[in-house]
Amino acid sequence: MTSRRGRTAWLKDIFRKRVRPAEADPLLLTDAVDTRYFYNAISRHEARFQIGQVVRHKLFPFRGVIFDVDPQFANTDEWYDSIPExxxxxxxxxxxxxxxxxxxxxxxxxxxxQNLIPDDSDVPLSHPDISDWFTMNGSGTYELKKEATN
Known part of the structure; x- marks a missing residue:
């Protein structure tokens, strides 16, 4: 029968650092960056609109105030597939x-x-959740309340 030391020695060999970080070769980028790929799922797009801005849909008759932004699509595939092609x-x-x-x-x-345009009308919005998130400032725009930020 092998000793207790013999039974665990192979585990120590597996998990032992074989090369110290200082001795390791530096990580070099040898291939060109593929600009069509979102590395780490981070979008390179800059949002045209901002939180608190009033916008209108280009195709459908509704308007609203922006309360959050996703840099790229972050909803379900079922939701996306339900939209006519x-x-x-x-x-x-x-x-x-x-x-x-x-x-x-x-x-x-x-x-x-792509489906939004700025809404320049002076007609105030009446959505009941707006007052929980925003205050109306003197210039007629919506300012996010401090307690609504994360």
């Missing part, structure tokens, strides 16, 4: 969370940047 947006762009409203109702919308 002829109007389905690209995933590689910012997507905005809106407190949205139309003539009939209030709701939360998730909209791609």
């Amino acid at each position: 002829e109007v389905r947006p690209r995933k590689d762009q910012p997507f905005y969370h809106l407190f949205a409203e139309n003539d009939r109702t209030h709701y939360i919308a998730y909209v791609s940047e």
Whole structure:
């Protein structure tokens, strides 16, 4: 029968550092960066719109205030596939969370940047959740409350 030392010695060999970090070769980038690939899922896109900005949808009759931004699509595939192909947006762009409203109702919308335009009307929004997140400043824009930030 092998000794206890003999039974665990192979484990120590496996987990023992064979090369000290100072002796290791530096990591060099030898291939060109593929600009079509999002390394670590970080988007290189800059958002055109900002939190608190009032926007309107290009195709559908609703408007709202932005309360969050995803640098690229971050919803479910089921949600994405439910959009008709002829109007389905690209995933590689910012997507905005809106407190949205139309003539009939209030709701939360998730909209791609390509489908939004700034809303320059002076008509105030009436979504009931806006007052929990924003204060209206003197210039008629929405400012995020400090307690609403994460």
